[in-house]
Amino acid sequence: MSGEMNNEKFAYWKKVIVMLCLGWTVIWIYRTILNPILPEIQSDLGVTSDAKMGLIFSTFFFAYTMMQIPSGIMADKFGRKKVLIPGFILFTIGAILVGFSPNLTMILVASFITGMGQGTYYGPAYSISSQAIPKDKRGISTAIINSGSAIGMGIGLIGSSFLVKDAGWDWRILLFITAALVFLMVLVFAKNIKENPFETVATEKEAANDLEDKPSMKKLFGNPKMLASYALYFATCYGYYMIVTWLPTFLQEERGFQGSAIGFASSLVAFSAIPGALLFSRLSDKFMHKKVTFIIILELLAALTLYLTVAVNTTTLLIISLIFYGLLGKLAVEPILISYMADNAPKQGYSTTFGVFNFFGMMSSVVAPFATGLISDITGSKVLGFYLAAVIIVVGTIIMLLVNMKKPNKTSATA
Numbered sequence: 001m002s003g004e005m006n007n008e009k010f011a012y013w014k015k016v017i018v019m020l021c022l023g024w025t026v027i028w029i030y031r032t033i034l035n036p037i038l039p040e041i042q043s044d045l046g047v048t049s050d051a052k053m054g055l056i057f058s059t060f061f062f063a064y065t066m067m068q069i070p071s072g073i074m075a076d077k078f079g080r081k082k083v084l085i086p087g088f089i090l091f092t093i094g095a096i097l098v099g100f101s102p103n104l105t106m107i108l109v110a111s112f113i114t115g116m117g118q119g120t121y122y123g124p125a126y127s128i129s130s131q132a133i134p135k136d137k138r139g140i141s142t143a144i145i146n147s148g149s150a151i152g153m154g155i156g157l158i159g160s161s162f163l164v165k166d167a168g169w170d171w172r173i174l175l176f177i178t179a180a181l182v183f184l185m186v187l188v189f190a191k192n193i194k195e196n197p198f199e200t201v202a203t204e205k206e207a208a209n210d211l212e213d214k215p216s217m218k219k220l221f222g223n224p225k226m227l228a229s230y231a232l233y234f235a236t237c238y239g240y241y242m243i244v245t246w247l248p249t250f251l252q253e254e255r256g257f258q259g260s261a262i263g264f265a266s267s268l269v270a271f272s273a274i275p276g277a278l279l280f281s282r283l284s285d286k287f288m289h290k291k292v293t294f295i296i297i298l299e300l301l302a303a304l305t306l307y308l309t310v311a312v313n314t315t316t317l318l319i320i321s322l323i324f325y326g327l328l329g330k331l332a333v334e335p336i337l338i339s340y341m342a343d344n345a346p347k348q349g350y351s352t353t354f355g356v357f358n359f360f361g362m363m364s365s366v367v368a369p370f371a372t373g374l375i376s377d378i379t380g381s382k383v384l385g386f387y388l389a390a391v392i393i394v395v396g397t398i399i400m401l402l403v404n405m406k407k408p409n410k411t412s413a414t415a
Contacts, residue, residue, distance in 0.1 A: 012194065013132040017141050019192050020125050021148035026181045027118055028152025029159075030095055031060075033174050036161035036248040036263045040171055045104050050249075052104065054373030057245050060111040060118075061365035067119025068362060072127075072355020080124035080351065081193045085186055087120025092182045099175030123355035128193065130342045130354075136285060138342060142335035143281035150277075150331055153270035157248065161263030220356050225344055228403035230360035233337060235396025236299065238364035239306050239389040240330035243269060245369040247322075250310075250382045255318065265319065272326030281335040291340050292404045295333055296397055302329040303393040310386040364392075 034041060034056070042053055067087075075083040094114025101107040126142075133141045163169040220226060248266045251257040257265055280298060284291050305325040312318055326332075341357055372385035 013134070013141070015192060016129055016132045017144050019188060020129060020145045021151075022188065023121060023125060023185055024146065024148030025152040025155070026178070026185050027091075027121060028149045029156045029181065030091075030114065030118075030152075030178050032153045032156030032244060033160045033178060034171070035245060036157055036266065037164045037171050038249050039252065040164055044171070045107075047104055049373075050376045051370060051373040054245065054369040054371075056104075056107055056111055057241075057369035058366050059108045060115040061241070061362055061369070063112040063115030064119040065115075065359055065362040065366055067116050068122060068355040068359035069352070070355075071120040072123030072352040075120075075124040075127060075351035075355075079195045080128055081189065081195055083120050084124050084189050084193065087117050088182055088186045088189065089117070090114075090120075091117030092179050092186070093117070095175050095179035095182060099172040099179070122358040123351040123353075126338060126342075126354040127351035139281035139285040139335050139339045140278065142338050143277040146277055146331055146335055147274045150270035150273045150326075153244070154267040157267040157270070158260070158263040161248070161266075162260045165259045165262070220353065223344065224403045226341075228400045229337065229341055229344075230357060232295070232299065232396040232400040233357060233361035234364045235393045236302075236330050236333060236337075237361040238368050238392045239302065241365040242368040242372050242385055242389045243306070243325070246372050246376075246382050246385065254381060254383075255315065265322065268319065268322045269326035269329070270331075272323045273329065273331035276327035276329075276332035277335055280332050281339070284336045284339060291336055291343075292400070294336050295340065296401050298328050298333040298336075299393055299397040299400070302333070303390045303397070305329070306386060306393065307390040310383045 038053055042048075047053055071083055071087065091114055094110050094112075094117055097110035097113060098107055101110050125145075129142065129145060130138070160171070160174055163174065164171050247269070248262050251265055252262050280294055284294050287294075302325060305321050305328060308321040309318060309325060312321060338354075341353065368389070371388070372382055375385045375388070376382045
């Protein structure tokens with residue numbers, strides 16, 4: 001009987017990896033499908049300001065960020081499935097509304113709705129994975145889950161640039177296709193997600209420990225390691241969402257890329273991230289006591305490659321810099337950060353903890369698109385926006401380093 005239970009657990013956590021990977025794929029198809037075709041959308045809507053176009057993404061990410069903590073709390077209280085499915089239904093409706101929007105104001109409203117729907121994913125998803133996946137496989141499994149982001153990003157960037165710029169499709173059709181994919185994920189979640197799938201009867205001692213190990217303001221905001229993680233994730237996401245939002249336009253307007261080349265060049269960040277994430281997360285699983293070392297090194301190298309992306313003068317060096325940013329950047333370091341957070345998080349409040357963690361990270365996604373667009377309006381170039389992102393990453397890394405230089409107490413040392 002126990003053998004059957006172990007086989008069922010093994011089959012379920014592998015299913016969780018595939019399911020959550022697909023969830024990130026459709027999320028990132030939506031997030032990047034508009035980016036290469038911003039000039040076409042801008043012309044269609046009669047918008048003249050880059051900062052106003054940046055508001056499309058800032059509005060979306062504001063709603064997404066706003067939902068992080070509430071969705072985490074609701075998932076811990078009512079169940080992950082009861083939060084994820086309504087969220088993805090709202091995501092479907094929002095994507096359809098963006099496709100029907102006749103002006104920028106309506107797109108902003110629809111983007112807000114879509115952001116609320118997507119905002120139910122992060123905390124519940126990583127709560128499901130943290131519960132189902134064995135601890136010694138958590139890093140590599142999270143990397144595989146996160147590879148959905150890279151796959152979706154590649155599909156969104158290449159697909160939209162080819163279909164709209166080369167094949168002449170109306171950009172609105174892409175939103176309806178995306179909405180259909182999102183609704184398919186609703187059906188997948190409904191069929192496959194299990195709440196406490198292998199629950200056992202707890203002893204009185206275990207029950208008491210569970211009560212003590214629930215999230216609280218002190219545990220979430222009184223632990224310097226948690227606060228440093230929040231700060232670093234903000235910095236990491238700032239650089240990434242600046243790249244995701246404005247790299248295609250930068251390549252077209254300031255480096256002379258045209259047509260599908262814009263999408264292919266931009267997608268290099270996504271595709272190169274997959275081997276980087278798998279490699280470094282596997283190493284962090286093998287050398288679990290070195291997680292912080294991996295995080296610090298990867299963050300500093302990511303800042304350097306982000307700087308080089310706009311500092312170099314040739315297309316070849318620019319492409320190389322983008323590949324290395326993908327290899328060493330957010331998608332490579334995020335699985336290690338998530339594993340680090342899971343080691344330090346209250347075990348009865350994973351959804352809430354990851355919701356708070358992602359709230360701080362996604363705050364940067366609200367600021368970065370608009371700030372970089374504003375810099376572009378003022379200076380006529382987005383170069384300073386790239387430099388600012390690199391500086392923010394370095395500052396976040398220094399904070400993480402300083403906090404972890406302190407010798408941990410014997411009872412609290414985990415990572």
